[in-house]
Amino acid sequence: MSALGELRNVRKARGDAADRKADTRDNKVAILFLAPWLVGLIGITLGPVLVSLYLAFTNYNLLQAPKFTGLANIQRMLGDERLAHSLGVTFVYVAVGVPLQLMAALALAILLDRGVRGLPVYRSLLYLPSLLGASVAIAVLWRIIFGSNGLVNVVLARFGIDGPAWIADPKTALSTLILLHVWTFGAPMVIFLAGLRQIPREFYEAASTDGASRWRQFRSITLPLLSPIIFFNLVLGIIGAFQSFTQAFVVSGGTGGPSDSTLFYTLYLYQQGFGNFQMGYASALAWFLLVIVGVFTALNFWASKFWVFYDD
Secondary structure (H helix, E strand, O other), rough: OOOHHHHHHHHHHHHHHHHHHHHHHHHHHHHHHHHHHHHHHHHHHHHHHHHHHHHHHHOOOOOOOOOOOOOOHHHHOOOOHHHHHHHHHHHHHHHHHHHHHHHHHHHHHHHOOOOOHHHHHHHHHHHHHHOHHHHHHHHHHHHHHOOOOOOOHHHHHHOOOOOOOOOOOOOOOHHHHHHHHHHHHHHHHHHHHHHHOOOHHHHHHHHOOOOOOHHHHHHHHHHHHHHHHHHEEEEHHHHHHHOOOHHHHHOOOOOHHHHOOOOOOHHHHHHHHOOOOOOOHHHHHHHHHHHHHHHHHHHHHHHHHHHHOOOO
């Protein structure tokens, strides 16, 4: 029996060794397929991020070697009036544009959820602006539409209204960019539509039987059950709005618009880094933006426990 047991142990050891060899071979194959992604992560994402963290504490003009300056860039940010103005413009853009976009997306999602004939066609057409909204071509088109002799003023002229130069007027320039942001409601709309399809119809039938109006059904059924989807779109919308750049750069010609009315934070960062060749200061601005986005995201997650309801 001892000899038989030893033989079994030898066979088991050989089998374990073969399994380990097979696992090692499989791991090598997996690493081989992951290699392009790993190279991109380290060389294109992680590497530049770490370098920018170092440059945030230096004086670097792209032409000479960076010189370590400690907290000089942070001290400069505290006294930068144009930076404070760009933050104000960006906060207004986020605070107004994101809620309006989500409301438009939710309204259209509810409309499409009622079983509109040709739903795939309408869904594709309404999603299309999200694919094109951040492109240079759409930004140029937006600039033409809201120009002094643009399509909007042409239509207003037919009603005897003399429209302003929307983009050239500090009072309306930011509003045109907010409208462009609202127009790109396609992505959150599709997500809202998917969430609405997950709400059981029995809830609405029971509420209708009890005499609840459509508005009461929306407040008591749709919003609570859809709150996780609203929270998801809200977080992504805020992050995306803070990162908006193309629209402001193209519409304002890269200058920030009249009286810096469309000087987004990202546009000011670009001007400092690639316009004034102050890459060290631009890196500090980039990390400050990361902190701002992180704080807003953390606040959203903290506040979500008061209004987001999950189906346990």
